[in-house]
Amino acid sequence: MILALMQTPVPRDIDLPLPVGDFELKLLLVVLFLVHIFFVNLMVGGSLLSVFFEILGLSAGRYDKLAKKITETITVNKSLAVVLGVGPLLCINLVYTLHFYSANSLTGYAWISIVPLVALAFLLAYIHKYTWEIWTGTKKQLHVLVGVFSGLLFLFVPFIFLSNANLMLFPGEWHKVTGFFSSLRVGNVFPRYFHFLSASLALTGLFLAGWFGRKRYPVEKYLPGFPRAELRRLFYRIAFYLTLAQLAFGPLLLFTLPFEGLSRELFLLILLGILIAVAVLLALRWEIRSPDEKIGRLYIGICFLFSLIVLAMGTGRHVYREVSLAEHKKLVEEASIDFRALETATRLSIEAGYGAGEAVTVELTGERVFLNCAACHAVDRVLAGPSLEEIYFLYDGDPKGIADWARAPGRKRTEFAPMPAFAHLGDEKLRLVADYILEKGGEAALNQ
Amino acid sequence: MDFPIFFLDFFGNRMLIAVIASVHVFISHGLAVGAYPVVTLLEWRGWRKKSEEWDNLAYKITFVLFIVTTSVGALTGVGIWLSTSLIAPFGIGSLLRIFFWAWFVEWFVFVIEVVLIVIYFLTWKRWKEGAKKKLHIGFGAFLSAFSWITMVIITAILGFMMGSGVWPESRSLFSAIANPLYLPQLAFRTSYAMIISGLLTWFLIFFFTKRGTDFRRRAVRFASTWILAWVPLFVVGSFWYWNKAPEAMRANIDVALLTQRFAQWHETLALIIAVAVIAIVIVALVGVIRPRMIPGIALLIPLVLGVWLLGHFERVREFIRKPYIIADYMYSNGVTVSELQVFQRDGILPYATYVRNQNVTDNNMVEAGRDVFLVTCTRCHTTTGINGVVSKFNNLYGEESWDESAMTALIHTMHISRTFMPPFPGNDREAEALTAYLRSLRSNPELILDAHAGWARRSSSGTPSMAGADGRKR
Numbered sequence: 054m055i056l057a058l059m060q061t062p063v064p065r066d067i068d069l070p071l072p073v074g075d076f077e078l079k080l081l082l083v084v085l086f087l088v089h090i091f092f093v094n095l096m097v098g099g100s101l102l103s104v105f106f107e108i109l110g111l112s113a114g115r116y117d118k119l120a121k122k123i124t125e126t127i128t129v130n131k132s133l134a135v136v137l138g139v140g141p142l143l144c145i146n147l148v149y150t151l152h153f154y155s156a157n158s159l160t161g162y163a164w165i166s167i168v169p170l171v172a173l174a175f176l177l178a179y180i181h182k183y184t185w186e187i188w189t190g191t192k193k194q195l196h197v198l199v200g201v202f203s204g205l206l207f208l209f210v211p212f213i214f215l216s217n218a219n220l221m222l223f224p225g226e227w228h229k230v231t232g233f234f235s236s237l238r239v240g241n242v243f244p245r246y247f248h249f250l251s252a253s254l255a256l257t258g259l260f261l262a263g264w265f266g267r268k269r270y271p272v273e274k275y276l277p278g279f280p281r282a283e284l285r286r287l288f289y290r291i292a293f294y295l296t297l298a299q300l301a302f303g304p305l306l307l308f309t310l311p312f313e314g315l316s317r318e319l320f321l322l323i324l325l326g327i328l329i330a331v332a333v334l335l336a337l338r339w340e341i342r343s344p345d346e347k348i349g350r351l352y353i354g355i356c357f358l359f360s361l362i363v364l365a366m367g368t369g370r371h372v373y374r375e376v377s378l379a380e381h382k383k384l385v386e387e388a389s390i391d392f393r394a395l396e397t398a399t400r401l402s403i404e405a406g407y408g409a410g411e412a413v414t415v416e417l418t419g420e421r422v423f424l425n426c427a428a429c430h431a432v433d434r435v436l437a438g439p440s441l442e443e444i445y446f447l448y449d450g451d452p453k454g455i456a457d458w459a460r461a462p463g464r465k466r467t468e469f470a471p472m473p474a475f476a477h478l479g480d481e482k483l484r485l486v487a488d489y490i491l492e493k494g495g496e497a498a499l500n501q
Numbered sequence: 502m503d504f505p506i507f508f509l510d511f512f513g514n515r516m517l518i519a520v521i522a523s524v525h526v527f528i529s530h531g532l533a534v535g536a537y538p539v540v541t542l543l544e545w546r547g548w549r550k551k552s553e554e555w556d557n558l559a560y561k562i563t564f565v566l567f568i569v570t571t572s573v574g575a576l577t578g579v580g581i582w583l584s585t586s587l588i589a590p591f592g593i594g595s596l597l598r599i600f601f602w603a604w605f606v607e608w609f610v611f612v613i614e615v616v617l618i619v620i621y622f623l624t625w626k627r628w629k630e631g632a633k634k635k636l637h638i639g640f641g642a643f644l645s646a647f648s649w650i651t652m653v654i655i656t657a658i659l660g661f662m663m664g665s666g667v668w669p670e671s672r673s674l675f676s677a678i679a680n681p682l683y684l685p686q687l688a689f690r691t692s693y694a695m696i697i698s699g700l701l702t703w704f705l706i707f708f709f710t711k712r713g714t715d716f717r718r719r720a721v722r723f724a725s726t727w728i729l730a731w732v733p734l735f736v737v738g739s740f741w742y743w744n745k746a747p748e749a750m751r752a753n754i755d756v757a758l759l760t761q762r763f764a765q766w767h768e769t770l771a772l773i774i775a776v777a778v779i780a781i782v783i784v785a786l787v788g789v790i791r792p793r794m795i796p797g798i799a800l801l802i803p804l805v806l807g808v809w810l811l812g813h814f815e816r817v818r819e820f821i822r823k824p825y826i827i828a829d830y831m832y833s834n835g836v837t838v839s840e841l842q843v844f845q846r847d848g849i850l851p852y853a854t855y856v857r858n859q860n861v862t863d864n865n866m867v868e869a870g871r872d873v874f875l876v877t878c879t880r881c882h883t884t885t886g887i888n889g890v891v892s893k894f895n896n897l898y899g900e901e902s903w904d905e906s907a908m909t910a911l912i913h914t915m916h917i918s919r920t921f922m923p924p925f926p927g928n929d930r931e932a933e934a935l936t937a938y939l940r941s942l943r944s945n946p947e948l949i950l951d952a953h954a955g956w957a958r959r960s961s962s963g964t965p966s967m968a969g970a971d972g973r974k975r
Binding site: 062065068071073140143151158159161169171175179227228231392425427428429431434473475 | 587609910
């Protein structure tokens with residue numbers, strides 16, 4: 054542990070208070086994040102299922118129509134996924150400023166590529182949707198390809214977010230990270246990813262079972278060849294098998310978590326989640342086996358239980374984050390307090406030095422003011438501007454001329470960069486420096 | 502700043518955010534705020550004249566708006582957050598603590614706007630007849646008003662952030678409306694959005710109507726009349742803003758510090774406004790009188806001028822707050838005013854967590870100078886690319902004589918001659934090291950692509966520990 058701390062960067066935190074209480078912000082973060090991830094799940098799950106059924110539809114025609122109808126749901130879901138992501142982003146930026154931004158920087162090139170990648174994924178999704186009736190026959194393969202490509206982008210981008218959400222938890226590992234790909238070796242990004250993906254498909258299955266199964270949906274018109282009950286059963290099955298898969302991915306995720314963040318609360322929350330998941334599985338099985346006219350009766354109940362699972366897992370995630378960061382947060386806080394004390398001490402010592410008006414006070418001389426000019430003017434050499442010697446020949450006996458020029462310089466020689474104005478130095482400093490320039494320039498001229 | 506350093510060398514961090522933000526602002530003005538009134542008007546026209554042609558045109562244009570705003574538009578909006586978190590984590594992290602509720606409100610308004618856009622577009626073909634069509638047109642009008650109100654709010658928030666004085670006590674959201682730039686900015690942005698949308702609509706008319714038809718002629722006349730109608734407000738708004746900008750700048754910093762750079766930009770802004778207005782008026786007038794005479798290509802001239810104008814406008818606006826990110830509190834390189842004193846006395850490297858060297862020695866001048874460069878310069882400058890330090894020094898000293906003592910002097914005093922730059926947050930040794938690095942960069946121009954990695958770490962006691970254990974090059 055001590056060794057791990059030696060490897061851990063302990064930066065200073067931002068020196069401003071939170072605008073909202075810590076607890077309120079975290080509550081807001083968890084709730085807003087779950088709303089966001091709900092639509093992300095539907096977006097990712099929808100685009101994968103749409104491609105899957107379109108490929109199935111190449112040999113069995115009725116699935117093509119189903120795929121198209123799934124694709125149409127993505128339009129709204131993906132818009133909400135993006136716009137609803139900003140709220141939790143603001144919250145996480147506030148509560149975990151230091152950890153989240155550091156993870157962003159460490160995976161910077163990948164992090165910023167989210168913008169073009171998701172924009173491209175969306176544009177491809179639009180092409181996929183709006184060319185469905187146009188790119189048929191020989192162009193059908195191209196159409197499938199567009200869907201596949203957009204689906205691949207939707208599969209890839211979550212890696213970037215997950216790598217950041219994961220990396221922020223382990224400051225002790227940051228020194229190993231040279232970019233996005235090396236960040237995948239920290240913590241347990243891959244189990245998280247499979248857990249997310251399987252949740253996306255399960256949730257989308259549940260959503261579509263309700264979407265196509267609801268009474269008002271004109272199944273006969275939009276999806277000929279699919280009795281309503283069959284659609285319900287189909288998507289219930291998807292939800293069932295992927296929720297079942299979570300019973301494998303969940304423990305995999307839990308047991309690959311670095312131990313720093315584990316706590317009793319986390320285990321209890323996860324246990325609770327698993328128990329509800331088992332109930333959901335039983336209810337789904339019962340529904341799938343129900344006769345056609347009865348299927349769908351438990352839908353609302355299943356959705357309710359499902360959202361409880363999501364809530365338990367989302368809270369668990371937050372509990373793990375809190376525990377695993379607690380120690381580092383304390384170190385950062387101490388380092389920040391130490392530094393603020395140093396700042397205050399420095400300010401006081403400087404104020405004391407100048408305030409007393411004793412020997413410490415620096416006397417204002419032309420030589421000191423000339424430091425402002427030394428970047429461009431030297432005594433006997435041309436730097437960015439003419440030498441003092443040359444200025445002496447131009448302004449001998451006319452210090453006011455130098456001061457006037459410095460207040461609002463013109464541009465006499467195009468081989469030099471234009472001189473900036475120095476009016477803000479004030480009359481006294483300009484007078485002092487003008488005298489100094491003529492003195493030094495004159496000496497140099499005499500020595501020649 | 503005490504974060505791992507993200508540095509997009511060559512293009513520059515500023516260019517990254519400039520590209521993302523410019524695309525976003527152009528889309529939000531031209532394809533949202535200004536565009537919804539245009540399509541609603543077109544839809545209303547079609548309904549009143551019982552003409553499928555107008556309704557179809559309106560629908561097709563809305564289709565384009567919908568596709569672009571919900572993909573590139575939405576993502577560049579999020580991209581502003583994603584990029585600032587890389588480029589200025591210290592700045593955006595601090596601003597977020599000050600302006601959280603303002604941004605939360607902005608986000609909320611934005612969510613509603615997206616929902617309205619989605620509803621408006623997706624119900625078009627369903628709400629077709631009678632009362633439903635009326636409802637749809639009413640919805641379009643509501644959406645138009647709402648997206649303009651979004652602009653009203655966001656411009657206030659921008660003004661709020663740019664406002665002078667000390668936060669947070671003295672700042673309220675209402676004080677933003679009292680900001681001298683608020684109303685001129687709103688007038689400028691509103692009329693700009695309307696005109697650009699008119700031009701884009703006109704451009705799309707070429708794709709969605711048949712050549713030589715009477716309908717195309719009437720559609721073009723509609724678009725150009727729309728543009729002309731907004732020109733007066735545009736002229737008033739832009740010159741009003743132009744007039745007030747120096748005043749706002751004076752409110753932030755000392756009168757004497759009004760820089761040549763700002764004066765130049767200010768003059769250029771006037772010139773671009775004038776040229777853009779003339780081009781827009783000519784094109785729109787010809788469009789009204791002789792609708793067939795303007796080819797699609799010709800519209801690119803006012804459109805490109807419009808992009809240039811908006812880019813320049815935002816640049817001047819951003820310039821007003823330099824050298825600070827947060828007035829009198831934090832400089833644009835992320836150093837706060839109170840940190841500055843410590844760094845100038847002790848150096849910045851001992852207090853920087855994510856650097857390779859934590860002290861300057863005779864043996865590591867160039868390497869430590871690279872660290873100083875990364876921590877203090879890279880928020881605005883690149884090595885050899887856009888706004889690169891090599892070209893800055895070449896401009897000043899020529900390509901041959903980079904005088905060491907002059908460069909070190911410049912590093913310490915550049916904020917006095919270039920008032921938009923923050924003071925150098927380091928000590929003498931670090932200025933010398935920076936000079937050494939810059940001179941080595943001139944003879945060996947090499948991009949830095951791994952600024953975020955390879956740093957030495959400090960233990961919690963503050964003593965440096967080295968990153969050699971994993972065998973990585975230091």
